Amino acid sequence: MSFPIYRWLKITLLxxxxxxxxxxxxxxxxxxxxxxxxxxxxxxxxxHFAFSGWITQAIMTLMVVYLANSKGETIYKRxxxxxxxxxxxxxxxxxxxxxxxxxxxxxxxxxxxxxxxxCVCRLLLERSE
Numbered sequence: 253m254s255f256p257i258y259r260w261l262k263i264t265l266l267x268x269x270x271x272x273x274x275x276x277x278x279x280x281x282x283x284x285x286x287x288x289x290x291x292x293x294x295x296x297x298x299x300h301f302a303f304s305g306w307i308t309q310a311i312m313t314l315m316v317v318y319l320a321n322s323k324g325e326t327i328y329k330r331x332x333x334x335x336x337x338x339x340x341x342x343x344x345x346x347x348x349x350x351x352x353x354x355x356x357x358x359x360x361x362x363x364x365x366x367x368x369x370x371c372v373c374r375l376l377l378e379r380s381e
Contacts (some may be wrong), residue, residue: 260313260335267342274298290350296358297349304365305342311370312338319379327379334372339340341365 278298281291316331344361352358 257313257317261300261310263339264306264310264313267301267309270346271302271306274301290353293353294350296353297346299347300358300362300365301342301346304327304338304345307327308369309335309338315372315376319376323379328377331372334375337368338340338365338372341368 274294275298277286277289278284278291278295281289283292312331312335316328316335319327319331341361341364345358345365348355348358348361
């Protein structure tokens with residue numbers, strides 16, 4: 253199975269579009285009242301999703317592409333579930349933070365995101381040697 257780089261990059265660009273849309277909503281809320289949106293909670297969701305769902309996802313995708321090109325295509329099987337897990341935790345934070353702020357579910361998703369990133373770092377360090 254070859255690494256579907258364009259699919260993962262499209263997902264990353266979709267996440268960038270979501271980050272930009274939320275950024276527009278945050279700026280709109282400064283000028284006009286939106287009583288059903290908590291500015292502070294949405295800002296936390298925006299920032300966590302920007303780093304996990306967009307930046308980290310893009311970096312992880314490009315690292316896997318580099319390793320797949322240098323070490324062989326079979327590397328994708330090992331990293332595929334980590335890419336999906338990172339997406340799951342990022343979207344979980346995107347939903348949980350605006351709803352509850354720093355609550356139970358947002359902390360769980362945030363902690364899970366850190367664990368996924370640590371797993372990726374560990375596997376990348378093993379592969380780089």
